[in-house]
Amino acid sequence: MDGTLGLLGGTAGGGSGGGGGSTTGSASTVSKEDNLVMSSEVSSPYPDETELELGLGLSLGVGGGGLGSNSKPAAAPWGQYARILTAKDFPSLVSKSSSTSSSLVTKANSSTAGTKRSASDSPLNGASQVVGWPPLRTYRMNSLATQAKAPTAEDFSSPCEENESKNAVVDRTTSGSKNPHNAKEIFFVKTSLFVKVNMDGVGIGRKVDLNAHNCYENLAETLDDMFCRPTTTITARRSTVEENDVMTEASGPSKLLDGSSEFVLTYEDKEGDWMLVGDVPWGMFLNSVKRLRIMRASEANGL
């Protein structure tokens, strides 16, 4: 099935057999909000791909939101997370995301003839790109999204608590933004959980959407991309609220989570304490995090 068709408009319904111009003014299931959300830059060179990437980021998670999907996560320095769940713990997810992500991107670039989705499309990819498919209620989607599948089934492990309270119905009912849900979701309905991220020695901070990630590994990768390996496209995609200043500071905090770099990733919790990221289950972290700080290890006393 051709993923873009689902995203960009339903005229692929196909009866028109791809009659010219059938996409104009067509029902687009991606609302204007999508474009606003994605970034403040006006023109992305690959609009189709960008929208897909957004979907990737939100729904696949492990691929690393956005650009990360094309780079094999395992090959990156993120291979080792000694402290927390490592890439090895998610071998299936990692490989799956790589394969799905590449095929998703392929589809983005392939010609989207108005014909019906062909039977030969891999059944694996079809599901994850269409708004409102599979047809599940918001509530259920959120539940599934926030229940982390812990790699080890410990009796006590209390998996991700609901973090929805932060996202709140407020988003849905504010009159200001239209369609906050349709805007962000290809798939999951959860709204964003943007928190500030500051890095020692870098004057300008960033913001990261914690809800676009489903584990520490992804988050660390995103932060790595943000602060250490900036490219224009990444910052262009990533930045939503902050300005698009390219982070030139790249002194190599590449292993934020396993304690092997000169920086550590910390967060301020609800009680105002600064804590090391990675100790508690992801969901619990989401519930208590207020902001992040990439701190020089030398300053992180006793850690």
Place this chain on the structure above:
Amino acid sequence: MMNYFPDEVLEHVFDFLESHRDRNAVSLVCQSWYRVERFSREKVFIGNCYAISPERVIARFPRVRSLTLKGKPHFADFNLVPSDWGGFVLPWIEAMARSGVNLEELRLKRMVVSDESLELLARSFPNLRSLVLVSCEGFTTDGLAAIASNCRFLTELDLQENEVEDRRGQWLSCFPDSCTSLVSLNFACLKGEVNLAALERLVARNHNLRSLRLNHAVPLDALQKILMQAPQLVDLGTGSYVHDPDSDTYNKLKSAVQKCTSIRSLSGFLDVAPRCLPAIYPICLNLTSLNLSYASLIHNSELIKLIHHCSQLQRLWILDCIGDKGLGVVASTCKELQELRVFPSDIHGVGSAAVTEEGLVAISAGCPKLNSILYFCQQMTNAALITVAKNCPNFIRFRLCTLNPTIPDPVTMQPLDEGFGAIVQSCKGLKRLSLSGLLTDQVFLYIGMYAEQLEMLSVAFAGDSDKGMLYVLNGCKKLKKLEIRDSPFGNVALLADVGKYETMRSLWMSSCEVTLGACKTLAKKMPRLNVEVINENDLIDASSDDRQKVEKMYLYRTLVGPREDAPEFVWTL
């Protein structure tokens, strides 16, 4: 003959009519029956809140005590309807308050419920007994606090799958000490914490409590204490079901559970420690309803062990991680099964967890009483559907959802037309059908031909041409709701029989081939339809090109003309 009976007798006879459809029917017989019926109707069901105005409902049924309202179109559940589309309950509550209606029950589905509405509700109707909110949004726990504080005779507060903002107040503590009338309390969908001590006290003093569904924030030790206070429960939804199975608390839970011999329905398990499951085995034998569809952390093997105990199940909601083999166990164990729902646990569709046609066939073979199914699966074959149709001719609801919406039969690579055709042909009582998989116009031909009782049809990514939709509109005489997305049906189909839509509640078409001009034509011909065009991207106005395709169209019959609360992006033609 009946005309010579005094009104009281007629009223007494009408009392025996349970369903609103029957009451609607008798009200059409003659003027006096209409009159008697309207003054005696206490339960009013409004399937589309915009089909009629609150004032007119109250005028016709002044003695209304129980009101059921549905708001947004069904596809709103899947994010296809912008959140400010409408469906506000406030005007209804205001109208009833003004008119002095003695409201005792309010049931809402897919409506926008504000805290203001809840507060007004609580203040205006001292006799309110029952509030049921399903798939609603717009309120916070402050609104619930108002209900708890003011409704002195509350028996039922049932919140199902709503989006509720948690204000971290103590809404549950707002139930006064004098509240002892609760029969049903369901707050499973709330995300925040509740005061556990208040909860325990509440349960302790409400001896009539039959149904209690806790939320995720209520831990297992609290559950244990609650069960000690409420062994009479019939329906239980656990909160967080995680504890050390070697602990004292867990042992206490086991003995508490053993005393709960009335439990017939079980749900919850959002957080679950599988090793704690054995505590509930004693009640499994009596269970008629089991909902494990949020329990993604129970492993396949534990699930199967659990199912082995549940031989009386009539309703089972489960995740697809049970697998085809697990469904085989269900089939051989649960001979009384009537309703099965299998939900996806891994929505990306790449997991190996999903079920296939095998599971469905096994269920159909093992469970002769099956009449309702919702099945999310990786794939489906025509052969399987044909077998299922033969095994289970009693389906009333048949909803199939392939994770890839246009997947063909993987064995033959054919569309699933024949399979669904067999279903509609065999299941003569089928009222609700949802299709998925690769489908051509042929399936609609079958539906039009055979699905004589069909009331609701959901179509996605199906069909080749207008003929498909026409088959359905022409053939399904009892059709009430038709919802279509991403299918190539256009103006010809839409306009072929405009009168049909007045016999239906509503029609939804999104991402189809319908143009603005056709919608305008339809609206002009049928003044008693509201034809709403929803265009979030480009605001539709008078200057838009008629040839422009309409992104989303929702039309419904109404007696009160265009609604006044439509947002900017909704244009009623």
